[in-house]
Amino acid sequence: MEKKIIETQENILDAARTIFAQKGLAGARMQEIADRAGINKALLHYYYRSKEKLFEQVFEEAFKKLIRPLAAFLADDSELFQKIRNICKHYNKILIQYPFIPNFIINEINTNPNRIINLISFEGVAEGKQKTMAQIQTAVKSGKIRPIDPRELIMNIISLSVFPFASRPITGQFLYKNEDMDQILKSRADSVADFIIQSIKI
C-alpha cells in the first residue's frame, strides 16, 4: 500500500508544481491539478486539505531548492574564484532542471510578501553570507580583486545566474529566435563565471 500512497502523493505534487509555477496560486485550479495528477477532486482534497496547504508545500520546497545550495556555497571554504565558479555552475544545473522556480518564487512573494517571513533566517544562510562577504573584503584589501561592495558582487552573481532563466520567455524570443535555448542556457554556466571573474580580477 505504501508505494501507491507515495506514488499518488508524488503525482499530486508533480501536477501542483507544474500548474502553480505556470499560473500562480490565484490562477491555478484544483480541478486542473487533479486532472493532471490523474485523480479526481475528492481525492485531491483527501490528501491535501486545501489549495493553500498544497501551495505552501510546493512553494516552500521550491524556495529551499534555491536558497539551500546558495547558503551552502556561501558557507564553504573554497577560494573566492572557485566559489564563484561553483555557484554559477550549480545554479545553471539546477535551473536547467527547474527553470520555472525563480519566476514562481519572485512572483508569489510579490503577490504576498508575508510568505517570506517564515523563510528568512534560514538554515545558516546569514552566516554563509557574512563569511563570503568577509572573504570578498579581504580579497579587496589584499589587492587580489578590484574594489567592489561585497553585496553588490553577490547580487551580480545571482543576477547573471538566475535572470536568463526567469526571463527566458521574453529574452529567448528576443535574442535567440527559435533556437535551442536549453543548449544556450547550459553553455552559459562557465562563461558567466568567467565574465564575473574577469571583471573583478586585477
Next chain:
Amino acid sequence: MEKKIIETQENILDAARTIFAQKGLAGARMQEIADRAGINKALLHYYYRSKEKLFEQVFEEAFKKLIRPLAAFLADDSELFQKIRNICKHYNKILIQYPFIPNFIINEINTNPNRIINLISFEGVAEGKQKTMAQIQTAVKSGKIRPIDPRELIMNIISLSVFPFASRPITGQFLYKNEDMDQILKSRADSVADFIIQSIKI
C-alpha cells in the same frame, strides 16, 4: 467635462497598474480596482468593457516602457562603452520609477505565452539588435574588447540591470535587511556599467 473624463480614466489605469502588477491578471479583482480608483464597478465597466481589455492596455503599456528604450539604445550610434553606460543608466532610472514592471511582464508572459506574439517584431527592435551585435563583433575583432558572444553580452547587460529590481522582495531581504533599497538600487546605475566594461575591456 473633458478633464473629468481623462482624470477618471487615468485613475482607473493607475489603480489597474498597481493591482495587476501586484496580483496578476488572475488574482486581480475588478471591485478592488474600482475601489482604488475611487469609483464603483458599474463605472469601471462603463469605461473598460472587460477585465481582459483593461489588462491588455495596462500590459502593453508596461511592455512598451521596457522594450522601446532598449530598442532605441541598441539602435543609436554611440560608441560601445558609452552605449552600455546609457542602457544601464536608463534602465536604472526607469525601474526606480516603475519597479514592478519586469516581474509583471515576465510573469504574465509565463502564464500566457500567446501575449508575446503580438509584441515581437516591435518597432525596429530587431534592427537595433543587429546593429549592436555587429558593433560588438567589430569591437572583438579589432581587439577593443575580449572575445564574447554578442548576445551573451546583451543578456548580461539586461540581467544586471533588471534582475535586482525584479528580485527585490527577496534579495532585498536577504542582502540588505531593512536598509534603504531605493538608495542602494539607485547607486547601482554606474557601478553596473563599470562592472560590465571592466569585464570585457582589454
Next chain:
DNA sequence: ATCAAATTTAACCAGTTGGTTAAAAAAAAT
C-alpha cells in the same frame, strides 16, 4: 434653466471555484 454626459445605487445573474459529503467500488493488507 436646460440638456447631455458622468456617476451612483442597488439589485441581479450566470458561471466558476474551493470544498464537502456519503455511498459505492476497487485495491491491498490481514
Next chain:
DNA sequence: ATTTTTTTTAACCAACTGGTTAAATTTGAT
C-alpha cells in the same frame, strides 16, 4: 474471507466574480 484503506462517483453548496441593467442623481456645458 474479512477488514481496512484508497479511489471513484456524483451530487451538492456557499461564496465569489465578472458583468449587466435600469433608474436615479450629480455634474458640467450651453
